[in-house]
Amino acid sequence: MATIISFINYKGGVGKTTTTFHIGCGLAMFEPKMRVLLIDADPQTNLTFLCADFPQWEKQIETVGSLESVYSAYLKGENKPLRDLIWKRPMTRPELANIDLVPSTIELLDIDLRLQSRTKAATTIQEVAQIHLDQRSILAHAIEGIADDYDYILIDCPPNLYLATQNALYASDGYLVTLLPDHFSTVGVNFLDRKIHQLIRERNLSEQIVDPVNKRVTALDYFLCFVKVNVTAGNTQKVAQKQMASVRSMTRFAERCFDSHTEDYKDIREATTEQLPVYLHSPGSQNDLLYRAMTKEVRTKFPLS
Numbered sequence: 001m002a003t004i005i006s007f008i009n010y011k012g013g014v015g016k017t018t019t020t021f022h023i024g025c026g027l028a029m030f031e032p033k034m035r036v037l038l039i040d041a042d043p044q045t046n047l048t049f050l051c052a053d054f055p056q057w058e059k060q061i062e063t064v065g066s067l068e069s070v071y072s073a074y075l076k077g078e079n080k081p082l083r084d085l086i087w088k089r090p091m092t093r094p095e096l097a098n099i100d101l102v103p104s105t106i107e108l109l110d111i112d113l114r115l116q117s118r119t120k121a122a123t124t125i126q127e128v129a130q131i132h133l134d135q136r137s138i139l140a141h142a143i144e145g146i147a148d149d150y151d152y153i154l155i156d157c158p159p160n161l162y163l164a165t166q167n168a169l170y171a172s173d174g175y176l177v178t179l180l181p182d183h184f185s186t187v188g189v190n191f192l193d194r195k196i197h198q199l200i201r202e203r204n205l206s207e208q209i210v211d212p213v214n215k216r217v218t219a220l221d222y223f224l225c226f227v228k229v230n231v232t233a234g235n236t237q238k239v240a241q242k243q244m245a246s247v248r249s250m251t252r253f254a255e256r257c258f259d260s261h262t263e264d265y266k267d268i269r270e271a272t273t274e275q276l277p278v279y280l281h282s283p284g285s286q287n288d289l290l291y292r293a294m295t296k297e298v299r300t301k302f303p304l305s
Helices: 016-029 046-051 054-063 067-075 106-117 125-136 138-144 163-171 183-210 238-248 266-273 286-301
Strands: 003-008 036-040 099-102 152-156 174-179 221-229 257-263
Touching: 003 016, 003 163, 016 036, 016 046, 016 099, 016 152, 016 174, 016 221, 016 266, 016 286, 036 046, 046 054, 046 099, 067 106, 067 138, 106 163, 125 138, 125 163, 125 183, 138 163, 163 183, 174 183, 183 238, 221 238, 221 286, 238 257, 257 286, 266 286
Parallel strands: 003 152, 003 174, 036 099, 036 152, 174 221, 221 257
Antiparallel strands: none
């Protein structure tokens, strides 16, 4: 059974997709090599285009479909097996043969509105709870059919906490929040933490209303990691050090922060431009070493199920 991790933040531009990609590649490349499925749940499709060129993607979408196909089928009262949408080995490098992909499309952009527009009128609290669970468990049900085929499933979420992200969280064993070491990330992480814990409480309450015999109370394991840390002359900037120390000193996050981080060097930008992980594009570079360390920490903090 795969360990499922969502990579989230309510902000864009915080290294979420780059980190999902590199962790996935690291898990697949380095011993013990893991079977990895990447799911691109973001309509921006950046993770998809890190793995494949536009013509390949266009052909895949036209002939097979994308993650959006799962939600469209749900809205029609049908079922679209996730297995039918998996893009086997989208990257041709032999080192990345253990990675499969469920691609995204821009059509996911309005999925929240489409789901909400189909919400049925509810007259009892049980019906309200069931609707809450149904709308947020679409991805979880889809993953059930392929979970035994992989060691890790990594979901790149859109930069919000709407229904698509909530579906990813409901499907996950845990989540990783990518943060920049700046003031806005430091302030925003408290808001994000509160909102996600509120969502999990709502799920638990809804499950207990639907099935009063079910006494199971679930929580998601989660961690924070700093990425794109600013450096000057090879040294971490004092502002970045201060912001990281500030988050790590918060009681609720003291045991939740990764020891590893990544830095804002050109090796990452050049590698992603070439649609390669930094391990293959710039072996021995700073972020090659840093993302290797982060991958090891993911294995420890999110062990196999």
